[in-house]
Structures are given as structure tokens and as C-alpha cells.
Amino acid sequence: PAEFRLAVVQMKVTSVKAENLSRARSLVKEAAGQGAQLVVLPECFNSPYGTSFFSSYAEKIPGESTQTLSQAAKESRVYLVGGSIPEEDEGRLYNTCVVFGPDGELLLKHRKIHLFDIDVPGKIRFQESETLSPGNTLSMFQTPFCQVGVGICYDIRFAELAQLYSRKGAQLLVYPGAFNMTTGPAHWELLQRARAVDNQVYVATAAPAREESASYVSWGHSMVVNPWGEVVSKAGPEEALVYADLDLQYLADVRRQIPITAQRRDDLYALTSAPGGWSS
Numbered sequence: 001p002a003e004f005r006l007a008v009v010q011m012k013v014t015s016v017k018a019e020n021l022s023r024a025r026s027l028v029k030e031a032a033g034q035g036a037q038l039v040v041l042p043e044c045f046n047s048p049y050g051t052s053f054f055s056s057y058a059e060k061i062p063g064e065s066t067q068t069l070s071q072a073a074k075e076s077r078v079y080l081v082g083g084s085i086p087e088e089d090e091g092r093l094y095n096t097c098v099v100f101g102p103d104g105e106l107l108l109k110h111r112k113i114h115l116f117d118i119d120v121p122g123k124i125r126f127q128e129s130e131t132l133s134p135g136n137t138l139s140m141f142q143t144p145f146c147q148v149g150v151g152i153c154y155d156i157r158f159a160e161l162a163q164l165y166s167r168k169g170a171q172l173l174v175y176p177g178a179f180n181m182t183t184g185p186a187h188w189e190l191l192q193r194a195r196a197v198d199n200q201v202y203v204a205t206a207a208p209a210r211e212e213s214a215s216y217v218s219w220g221h222s223m224v225v226n227p228w229g230e231v232v233s234k235a236g237p238e239e240a241l242v243y244a245d246l247d248l249q250y251l252a253d254v255r256r257q258i259p260i261t262a263q264r265r266d267d268l269y270a271l272t273s274a275p276g277g278w279s280s
């Protein structure tokens with residue numbers, strides 16, 4: 001099919017994990033009820049976002065949260081990009097996105113490869129690397145609609161990752177993310193539109209809803225951008241489901257009209273991934 005419906009879930013995340021899990025599950029069901037075939041949850045959807053929370057909310061995979069995601073995908077018959085959760089494996093913590101298919105089977109596990117370590121004086125200092133370890137693989141999965149490349153939040157700042165996914169055939173890039181009140185207004189939409197127009201792909205992000213009393217305040221504004229670089233649907237700061245009908249014929253039209261893929265000067269430059277850098 002040339003068209004399919006995507007939903008991004010900008011959900012309210014609380015400090016109660018069980019509440020977050022049941023909320024995610026019911027929002028996935030609601031999205032499926034509106035015809036969504038691929039659903040994306042936010043970064044850190046089962047836990048508040050912050051280095052002081054990761055170790056107490058962390059789980060093994062499989063574990064309670066990923067089992068809930070698998071059930072949610074299966075009962076709603078959707079491809080589910082399960083946002084991210086703090087994952088514990090052999091004494092290390094990761095920020096991990098797990099993807100399930102409509103039968104509830106695990107398709108992919110992406111550990112955030114670029115950790116969010118920034119220091120903007122007077123505004124925000126955040127050091128994910130104080131508690132998390134980075135993943136070491138690039139992650140794409142296949143659906144009957146299109147191929148999908150996966151990154152988590154800060155991963156979107158790295159144009160190379162999006163380029164590698166796109167050259168390998170991805171037509172959609174999804175980034176569960178949680179930008180903040182400093183970098184959100186400055187860069188969130190710009191980065192998505194940049195990744196979309198550079199690679200002539202759809203880009204979708206899902207953020208936690210804004211919660212002013214949280215220690216880390218999410219910017220919100222989950223959105224979907226088309227291969228022309230236009231924002232086609234967008235949430236405000238509050239909890240919301242955002243829908244977009246992705247049209248692969250439109251994507252092909254854009255690529256034909258502005259044929260940058262065929263015009264690249266491969267004789268002058270190259271982009272390569274490390275051998276063994278791909279998860280599958």
C-alpha cells in the first residue's frame with residue numbers, strides 16, 4: 001500500500017510506573033481505533049526523565065515494561081515503537097527503544113547511541129553519561145509499508161545516522177525524544193525538518209507531555225514532517241495523539257523532482273558505517 005497511518009503518542013508521564021504502562025497501552029489502543037498502523041511512544045515513557053531516576057526504574061529486557069508493550073502491539077495489531085525505557089543489562093544502564101510487530105514479536109532493540117551530555121551555562125547542564133552507557137548499533141526495521149530507522153532524542157542531532165538509514169532504504173525515521181525548554185524552542189523542529197529535507201524521508205517524533213513540576217520539563221510538540229520538509233501534524237505541550245497519513249508515492253515524487261540521491265558526488269566524499277555496526 002502507498003499510504004499508511006502513523007500515530008505519535010505525546011503521553012503524560014508520571015512517577016508511577018504502573019500508571020505509565022497502562023496509560024501507554026490505552027493510548028495505543030485509541031490510536032489503533034483511529035486507524036493507526038504504526039504507533040510511536042515517547043522517550044522514557046515509563047519513568048520520569050533524569051539521571052537520578054534511571055537506576056530505580058531500570059528493567060531487564062524482556063521485563064514488565066517490554067511485556068506490556070508486546071501485549072499492546074498484539075491486542076491493537078500495530079507496529080509499536082516503544083519509546084524508550086531505562087534498561088539494565090550486566091550492571092550497565094542504557095536508554096533503550098524496543099519495537100514490536102502486530103503479533104507482539106520483538107523486532108528490534110535500539111540503545112541510544114549518542115548520550116545527551118550538554119552544558120549551556122545558566123540554562124541546562126545534563127550528563128546522561130553519569131549513569132548510562134551508549135549503545136553500539138544502528139537500528140532499522142521493516143514493515144509492509146516501509147523501512148524505518150530508529151534513533152532516540154539526542155541521536156537526531158547526528159546527521160550521519162539519518163543519512164546511513166536513508167541510504168540503506170529507510171523512508172521514515174522515528175525519534176522518541178524529550179527536548180527541554182532551552183533546546184526545544186531552538187532546535188527541535190529545525191532538526192526534524194533538516195533530517196527530513198536532507199534525506200527526503202518522513203520524520204516522526206514522540207515526546208512526553210509537558211509537566212511544569214517535573215525536574216526535567218519536556219518541550220512536547222511531538223510532530224511528523226514530510227519529505228519536502230513540511231510539518232504535517234504537530235502537538236502542543238499537552239497530552240495528545242498526533243496522526244499523519246504517510247504517502248510513499250509522494251515521497252517518490254519528491255525524490256524524482258529533486259534527485260539529490262543520483263547527484264551525490266561519490267567521487268569526492270563518502271559516508272560509511274563500521275563493519276558490525278548494524279543490529280541486524
Ligand SMILES: O=C(O)CCC(=O)C(=O)O
Nearest residue numbers: 116153154178179180183
Ligand atoms: O538534544 C537536545 O537538546 C535534547 C536531547 C535530550 O533531551 C535527550 O537526548 O534526551
